[in-house]
Amino acid sequence: MELLKNFINGVYTAPVLGEYIDNYEPATGKVYSQIPNSTLDDLELAVLAAEKAFPVWSKYSIEQRGDILVKIAEGIEKRMEEFVKAESRDNGKPETLAAHVDIPRSVSNFKFFGTGIQHFASESHYMAGEGINFTTRKPIGIVGCISPWNLPLYLFSWKIAPALAAGNCVIAKPSEITPYTAYLLGEVIKESGMPAGVLNILHGTGASIGGEIVEHPKIKAISFTGGTATGAHIAKVAGPMFKKMSLELGGKNPTIIFDDCDFEKTVSGTVRASFANQGQICLCGSRIFVQRSVYDKYKEAFVEKVKKLRVLPPSDSSANMGALVSKPHLEKVKSYIELAKEEGGIVLTGGEEVKMPSPYENGYYLAPTVLENLPYNCRTNQEEIFGPVVTLTPFDTEEEVLKMANSTKYGLSATIWTSNLERAHRVADEVEAGIVWINSWLVRDLRTPFGGVKQSGVGREGGWEALRFFTEPKNIFIKY
Numbered sequence: 371m372e373l374l375k376n377f378i379n380g381v382y383t384a385p386v387l388g389e390y391i392d393n394y395e396p397a398t399g400k401v402y403s404q405i406p407n408s409t410l411d412d413l414e415l416a417v418l419a420a421e422k423a424f425p426v427w428s429k430y431s432i433e434q435r436g437d438i439l440v441k442i443a444e445g446i447e448k449r450m451e452e453f454v455k456a457e458s459r460d461n462g463k464p465e466t467l468a469a470h471v472d473i474p475r476s477v478s479n480f481k482f483f484g485t486g487i488q489h490f491a492s493e494s495h496y497m498a499g500e501g502i503n504f505t506t507r508k509p510i511g512i513v514g515c516i517s518p519w520n521l522p523l524y525l526f527s528w529k530i531a532p533a534l535a536a537g538n539c540v541i542a543k544p545s546e547i548t549p550y551t552a553y554l555l556g557e558v559i560k561e562s563g564m565p566a567g568v569l570n571i572l573h574g575t576g577a578s579i580g581g582e583i584v585e586h587p588k589i590k591a592i593s594f595t596g597g598t599a600t601g602a603h604i605a606k607v608a609g610p611m612f613k614k615m616s617l618e619l620g621g622k623n624p625t626i627i628f629d630d631c632d633f634e635k636t637v638s639g640t641v642r643a644s645f646a647n648q649g650q651i652c653l654c655g656s657r658i659f660v661q662r663s664v665y666d667k668y669k670e671a672f673v674e675k676v677k678k679l680r681v682l683p684p685s686d687s688s689a690n691m692g693a694l695v696s697k698p699h700l701e702k703v704k705s706y707i708e709l710a711k712e713e714g715g716i717v718l719t720g721g722e723e724v725k726m727p728s729p730y731e732n733g734y735y736l737a738p739t740v741l742e743n744l745p746y747n748c749r750t751n752q753e754e755i756f757g758p759v760v761t762l763t764p765f766d767t768e769e770e771v772l773k774m775a776n777s778t779k780y781g782l783s784a785t786i787w788t789s790n791l792e793r794a795h796r797v798a799d800e801v802e803a804g805i806v807w808i809n810s811w812l813v814r815d816l817r818t819p820f821g822g823v824k825q826s827g828v829g830r831e832g833g834w835e836a837l838r839f840f841t842e843p844k845n846i847f848i849k850y
């Protein structure tokens with residue numbers, strides 16, 4: 371059984387108390403490694419290392435820091451296959467998805483912020499006859515980055531890359547459910563020339579080591595991606611400590627289809643937006659609203675395409691979908707399918723587990739599930755399921771669909787399918803979301819602000835937003 375270690379002060383380090391927790395392979399349902407169940411003792415070692423490293427790292431020139439981040443990107447690229455296989459094994463996602471999305475985008479994150487920091491400028495405001503204000507932006511110090519299991523290295527790197535580029539030292543915790551690629555990253559960090567203690571990676575449960583990171587007085591900012599309930603808890607703890615916080619939380623995203631859409635493109639685009647990564651992407655569209663005049667036609671074409679999706683072990687190169695991330699998550703998603711039925715939902719396809727031959731018979735496979743006949747305000751349509759389950763709901767007017775789309779407590783993303791430009795603008799403007807895609811989905815430009823409104827989060831990541839978050843501005847006025 372492989373024992374993973376923390377990465378503290380540039381060295382793989384066993385947990386002080388010697389406690390470990392099991393790490394499961396979703397494809398088989400078997401434990402295949404163990405990870406440190408880190409405690410405050412481990413965190414104190416990491417804080418000590420980060421404190422020592424900060425005066426050195428924060429004084430590196432932006433070129434030096436940028437070069438190291440680009441080396442990290444190249445280091446991951448060199449081991450692409452190893453990272454792809456590790457991500458797929460740990461998470462259950464198809465290897466093809468990890469190879470096309472997760473790991474390349476992790477590489478991009480390091481490259482983007484490694485080069486971006488070199489173009490990052492602070493502000494200056496001239497006051498005629500008075501003088502000039504200029505703003506310095508210095509690194510904050512030690513920051514905590516906590517990430518979820520659905521896009522493990524992708525979201526981990528999305529946080530730590532800007533934090534490091536801005537000159538901070540980082541204490542990062544990947545999800546206990548998907549620790550492996552963050553663990554592998556330590557090797558790449560060592561080879562990159564990054565000074566010891568700049569990036570420390572601690573493994574363990576959210577409630578224990580995650581909580582300790584949030585509470586530690588020397589950790590000045592928390593960048594968190596995960597569920598809304600966890601985000602609320604973190605805000606309650608970190609708020610009174612006046613820590614800077616960036617919270618990227620849950621979603622229940624609407625997909626809005628008008629009868630003037632490009633039909634074929636809409637069907638394939640919305641199948642992907644519904645079931646990519648087994649529906650476990652915070653940006654997946656889980657509530658599909660279809661204009662009544664094309665509802666039946668869309669339903670038929672969509673369901674036919676969904677039935678053709680291949681749910682297979684993640685290492686199978688023809689898999690469209692792999693396994694869900696964990697047994698408890700599978701049970702949670704199944705319980706929502708039961709709830710939907712109780713609420714009057716009709717299962718058009720899916721709704722049950724997919725049984726695999728040995729050695730995958732205990733893996734967590736669920737058929738892509740499409741439901742209809744549910745009121746827009748029932749629990750199935752209001753609560754985040756975060757799995758391969760979508761609902762279809764007809765609508766007549768823009769006004770009606772906006773009311774339904776905006777009815778949840780979430781506001782992360784929305785997708786609109788129409789060929790009417792004016793309508794696209796009108797609906798995009800009115801829909802309550804931080805990110806809107808028109809006739810597309812998941813197109814990412816790393817310069818754009820990323821995040822949600824309402825209970826989908828506080829703050830934005832991406833581009834300058836992230837670099838501003840990870841720096842402390844000071845305005846200085848000088849009189850003429």
Ligand code: NDP
Pocket residue numbers: 516517518519520525543544545546547574575576577579580581582584595596597598600601603604618619620621651652754756782821822826827
């Ligand atoms: P969780 O909120 O359960 O966990 C997220 C991270 O926080 C994990 O590393 C977890 O550790 C840790 N954590 C849990 N409890 C605490 C705590 N009390 N203090 C500090 N850290 C804690 O989310 P999931 O991992 O289940 O991820 C799914 C959620 O993430 C969905 O709601 C999804 O919408 C959201 N998400 C949002 C995105 C966005 O950009 N807005 C992007 C991707 C996902 P551990 O795993 O050990 O419990």
